[in-house]
Amino acid sequence: MTNTLSAPVVAPAGGGPPKQLVVMLHGVGADGHDLIALAPHFAQALPEAVFVAPHAPLPYDMAPFGRQWFSLTVMTPQAIAAGVRMAAAPVSQFLDAELQQYGISDDALALVGFSQGAMMALHVATRRPRPCAAVLCYSGLLAAPETLAAEVSARPPVLLVHGAQDDVVPAAAMPAAAAALDAAGLPVETHLRPGLGHGIDETALMLGIHFLAQRLRPPF
Template sequence: MSLPTIDGPRLAPASGVPKALVVFLHGFGADGNDLIAIGAEWRRAMPDVAFVSPHAPERCMAAPTGRQWFPLTFRDPDERRRGVIAARPTLDAFLDAELARHGLSDDRLVLIGFSQGAMMALHAGLRRKAPPAAIIGFSGMLVSPEALKEEATCRPPILLIHGERDDVIPVDALFAATDGLAAAEIPVEWHLSPGLGHGIDGEGLRQGAAFVASALKPRRTSLRASSQG
């Protein structure tokens, strides 16, 4: 059975030469247009970065004009795990194709997700064959943290950002995620946005941009000087 094909809005690097790729994964009931504006805001400060924000593969019954990575009834405690597992091959295929399009490897890839998209970014990103440069999750959660230590194939740097007053995915999900990542020995930083509900604020965007820039910064290679006699 063939995988669904996904696509979405793109922003070419301002320099014209892609040296890194940032992929935005939108939330339940939205689509790729929801987050690509972040790329437009960051593009000038990251001139060598290409941005893409794919539309999730399924129509969302709860929001007929929107999309979903997987269905949610909020009644079945196991539906998120089944959902991320089912959606991961489609996302992985898209990421592989986008990296190939730009001639890039996973160490130049940053995954950024919001809400359901953050669930996908964490689930897929931690199971890639090679580690991405970074993962950022806004207002999301870590699905099935108890399985992570056994299933994780890589341990990229992660930043989680959550609104203090989120009434869609309560802030407890942030701390459950940090605990789950720590138990799997995966490095994680986090930021709590005071007074913010289920969304992304200016400080979250600032911290996200700084995290991306740091993750994509060229690493210096130390050279050992040799003496000649």
């Protein structure tokens, strides 16, 4: 299977072959280098994981630099839902190609998403044939929550982390997403970070590291 998305990669810190795969989906206006910078922090708890952060397929349409999974020139729920659906197939195909390349199964795959990347992670992970090990979402939202229960095909555990002072994706998006995920049968945890805006602070990072470490246990 050939990949259509390019991506920076961080090999397992332990030096051996990868036993887990962590795919990191960046936010709008960034690229894969943004989140892959966090890989060394996660690798301290996951020394057998390979980290991959694909560049979104589209150039950012509101600046002369950066990438986007879909356009956010229109921010209505309907436009966001349509954009996520349009971008879902390339992301899922990327996951399949990476799993095949490294000889890793879905139960050793984790998705990490920030902002628009979190939207993609939630949508794709819940509609794949098999559940992944974990979905970690920072500052995101759940697109088309009203369709999830009818469309869900996989129910991986999810952690949602959001800044209480987020002025890009309002913090209210977190409980709304959690309610829809819970109603669709997904195990979901939430954490609201007081004083945090649209970003990832040290506490949010540590919460995510602990979450992935608990769910990406090395195979016996």
